[in-house]
Amino acid sequence: MFAIGSSAADSPFEELWQLQQQVDELFGAWASPSGGIRSLPQGSFPPVNIGHTPERVEIYLFAPGVDPKTLDISMQQNLLTVAGRRDIPTDERATYYRQERFSGEFRRVIALPEDVDPDRVHARYQDGIVQIGVERREAARPRQIEVH
């Protein structure tokens, strides 16, 4: 299945490890899946993407088929917690060939940059994605300094 290559990384695991190192270096340990103390193993539900601008941080949770009413989203300082559940009923009379989709309770704790304002958070759910926007504090934003 794996092609034979002559690069420095000959095992797929080594490649993964190297990629992980690069991710750690790029994003810093606070957001790193391997380095963050609250991080979950790869493949955990729901997957998360985080983007930021000078004004805000946007968090995207890929949580299809979740009833938004069951979502519990809270902020404590810069720690965002998202909990919820997705129950997939099993049809007793059917034969299952694959059951790859996550079923059950989930909880993710995400450390955001320290300058976020926990009082200014909004969330919405569309097409299976929970999008949470958190404003950053004014003081932390880069300001243009005029030279007189």
Add this chain to the structure above:
Amino acid sequence: MATHSEISPKAGAASARERRGTAVETPIRPPVDIREDSEGITVCADMPGVSKERLELRVEANTLILEGSARLDVPENAEALYADVRASTYRRTFALSGELETDKIEANLKDGVLTVRIPKRRELRPRKIEVRAG
């Protein structure tokens, strides 16, 4: 009863290493649940971020093809801080077997979950065979 091999994902042709070299993004292989009852087969696929307009579902030469692209509402000047999801397209294919009615497939997309129902031909549905006492 159908066996596992009758609706099975096609083996990916390219290895991870081969795919990385190409400019085209490798689509996400959405996780699926597949179940069969006496009247047909149901496939459920997680495709978050895909709306009806961005979903493409088709049958080509007895292969069911699920494709879609996710839309994220990202501010224009945003930079990525962290990403579990590195691609925005989905693709998964399944070989269908002859007893399935491919022209009667029904699909529903809700909150990023695609449900595809493939009925079996009526004449080919399992029938209970009566055993008469001799």
